[in-house]
Amino acid sequence: MSDDDLWRVLHEAHNMPYGAGQTAALEQLIRRADAGDDRHLAFAARMQATTSYVYGGEPAKSFVTFSWCLAEFDRDPQPHHQRFAHQLRWHFKYMISAMLKFPELPLDRTYAVLDDMERRYRDTGHSLQAVHKHRYLVASHLGGHDEAAEWYRRWMTTPRDALSDCAGCDPTTQVHHLCEVGRHDEAVALAEPVLAGRLSCTEQPQAILTALLPAYLGTGRGEAARAAHREAYRRLRSNLSDLWEIADHVEFCTMTGNDARALELVERHLDWLDRAPTPAAAMHFAAAAAAALGQVPGELTVHRRAFGDRPAGEVPVGPLAAELTDTATALAARFDARNGTAYQSEVVARRLAAQPAGEHLPLSASLRRRPARTPEPAPSGEVGAQPVQVPAGANAEELLALAEECWRTHRVDDCATVLKTFDERFGAAPLPVATVAHRLELRAGELNDGDPSALIEANRVALAAWREVPDPLRAQVVAGRLGALLCMTDEGAEEGLALARESADHLDRYGDQQERAAAHDRLALAYVHRQRWADALAEVERAATEADVDPWLAARVALHRAHILEELERGGEVGEAADQARRLSREVGAAGMLVAACLAYARWADDPAEAVVACDEALRVAPVDARLAVRVARGRALLAADRPADAVDDLAEAVTLCVEQGAQGDAFLRWELANAYRVAGRLSEAAEVAEEAVLGLDRLGAQAEADRCRHLLAGVYEGLGEIDPALALLEQLAENLDGPDNLPHRAQVLEEAGGILYDADRDAVAAQRFAAASSAYRLAELPVDELRARRRQLLAFFWAGDLPAASALVDVVDEAVAVLTGLPEEPPVVTYERAQAAEAVARVLTAEGREVAALDRLDGLAGRLRSIEAFGEAAQVELLTGDLLLRGDRPAEAERLLREVLGGLPPDSRPASQAAWLLARALDELGRSAEAARLRADHGIEED
Helix, strand or coil: CCCHHHHHHHHHHHCCCCCCCCCHHHHHHHHHHHHHHHHHHHHHHHHHHHHHHHHHHCCHHHHHHHHHHHHHHCCCCHHHHHHCCHHHHHHHHHHHHCCCCCCCCCCHHHHHHHHHHHHHHCCCCCCCCCHHHHHHHHHHCCCCCCHHHHHHHHHCCCCCCCCCCCCCCCHHHHHHHHHHCCHHHHHHHHHHHHHHCCCCCCCCCCCHHCCCCHHHHHHCCHHHHHHHHHHHHHHHCCHHHHHHHHHHHHHHHHCCCHHHHHEEEEHHHHHHHHHCCHHHHHHHHHHHHHHHHCCCCCCCCCECCCCCEEEEEEHHHHHHHHHHHHHHHHHHHHHHHHHHCHHHHHHHHHHHHCCCCCCCCCCCCCCCCCCCCCCCCCCCCCCCCCCCCCCCCHHHHHHHHHHHHHCCCCCCHHHHHHHHHHHHCCCCCCHHHHHHHHHHHHHHHCCCCCCCCHHHHHHHHHHHHHHHCHHHHHHHHHHHHHHHHHHHCCCCCCHHHHHHHHHHHHHHHHHHHHHHHHHHHHHHHHHHHHHHHHHHHHHHHHHHCHHHHHHHHHHHHHHHHHHHHHCCCHHHHHHHHHHHHHHHHEEEEEEEHHHHHHHHHHHCCCCCCHHHHHHHHHHHHHHHHHHHHHHHHHHHHHHHCCHHHHHHHHHHHHHHHHHHCCCCCCHHHHHHHHHHHHCCCHHHHHHHHHHHHHHHHHHHHHHHHHHHHHHHHHHHHHHCCCHHHHHHHHHHHHCCCCCHHHHHHHHHHHHHHHHHHHCCCHHHHHHHHHHHHHHHHHHCCHCCCHHHHHHEEEEEEECCHHHHHHCHHHHHHHHHHHHHCCHHHHHHHHHHHHHHHHHHHHHHHCCCCHHHHHHHHHHHHHHHHCCCCHHHHHHHHHHHHHHHHHHHHHHHHHHHHHHHHCCCCCCCHHHHHHHCCCCCCCCHCCCHHHHHHHHHHHHHCCCC
């Protein structure tokens, strides 16, 4: 590898995100530089490595590279070393901060480095402001409050200069100091102008927002505290070097009463203790985590990843809290032994004692912060119904008739009340066998929401009783119910279908209209349980022809019909059937059926606004156990109706209900909520909730859904400008999608990663991703997508300045184009991709100085692009053509083309400015300089 190549590697490593990848690249580069005896490169690479170790979570390694550079600089300062003199003096600050965090480093060595720092700053005429700050940090670490206060005063009164920390980091340390001494209002006032400005430091604004958490809580600024926590933690959560700050967020969650969120943060970062950046960070995180675990029931577990000989597994929080307490106190003792004070043990003791204080401050973006918007419905489940009044003088048959009427009209609680009265009055009395059979039949009404096996047994007993009476008609009614129930089980399905069919046949011959309709409805349910949808539809249609004799039965049959049509995916009919079920359920006041009908209608409504209206109706009457389903449906309908802000409220309510009820599926609902936040433009909340969803889906083993949520999260990160986390997720997705069936999806995420890198001007790495994507597209036999990825790979190499690599791809792109050439009817997408590929190749040929060949590639492209209404792309082709005509000394042709192009572009657009600039060049070459000057003036173009 040439020297130029090695320097290019250093440049590329500089642009990589902090972490293991960058560290590995720099360490390999240092070895190459040392092997080649390139002192300049060895020095520059180690300077970069010092910064990378500090921010990449391995500060212990920075001591070696810093000492090497300092010794090299002092031993034989070279001109190229002088370029790094300022950075080398800056690195002293890294060293002192890091040395305090390792108890094995003697304190006198830290003082020696501080003294050396001060000497060098004095010798070069720099302010001692940064020196005073770091003497304050040492005194504060030791617990010397008076000494710390004096150094703080000197720091604050010494002028800043180029070696002072940035306008975000200096105030962050000041906020820490003010909070430590209880001056919370001053801390908030100090930070406000800093946060209102523009912070571009690697550590900001997350560091100052984290420092402000106790100040916000201490001054009652709950909303500011919530916002600071969410914004800061989102930026910290993927950086190992920020483990100490993450401990502050765990403690904040504990103190604000957010035990579940604190537990979630502990679980997410627990394995970081195995590779903690410093012992100090490990100490603070262990203490904060132990306090958080102490707030939750001891039987809960957290997942701990494997490390070394320790296998992955679920760890009970009680023993884990004890382990972390021991870790924190042992580390504090080591620091105190080094420092000769007890201060670090006092700090850890305070951390371990953290507990909720003050009013609860809800933090999660996925749980409700306010009461539900709808009142609780009547517990009877019947709209507007009053509790049943049991007549005092009613006889046994009258009570059973009343109970049956309550059951028929879905008043389950009232049915149970009447039956209880019956048992109290007549339970011990001798009764006719028909009355006993009737009471046994109604036993199913008491078990209506119970175990199916208990219902089956109750109906068997009732069936035997009616046969004993005998009453064939009542026996067949019960037999039909028993048959439908048996069809819910595999072992009883054959018997169940036989009973249900026999019941329908018998009641067809001997029953009245209501009994016939009910029998065919029960037979339809039997077929539903066996997923025989066509048979179920035939029976429910038969029931519907006679169900109008009983409004409740008609409503129930209409609802069953709607659900069966749903399963058959007969969309247009579903909406009509569900609307009928809504109307009938509304008329009889059946809350449960009305909710189900409204939800079915909402699922199939063509107009999302109508779906929202149906959900609103359902919410007004929904029983407690149905509100979760209604909130989910309403959230989805609102999202489809382009009302994402409202959808967020419903889906957050749904997550809350799911968690409160202990139901399964909150991870899936968080995924939907994250998407609603994304569509609403609330990307920070979208990121937070999507992260929760991914964790939950992974825990459930729902790999496909977890990966789809990761894909959503990657897009959210990209929208937030968090390029590296987005790329990390896409890389993980590409690894997960390693099977042959997943090739199209693997190619897609690789191409998306390339697009993110390309937009971030990391073109060389982008080219690698596009290459991998194109290979996957080829294996998946997707030639159009392969061409697009190859074309983007070529352009990435081109803009990276790697012309040889771009040129080598020209033939590859041409081969991909050839596969799509000569189609009988060329789809617009093929026309588009072939044209875009030709333009990309033309740019490479132009860079090679082959203007004529480039013009040949562009011939006819603009017309083809306009034929598919790609007008912007056509204009870009013509602008490139105009430029090539000027390069080829053909200004007259360029003028004609560019005038035509300029006339078709919006006057204030960038393409119009480009066209005007090229046209002015053409006019200059044609000797019409005055006209060119007027054109430039009209378009505000500088002459150069």
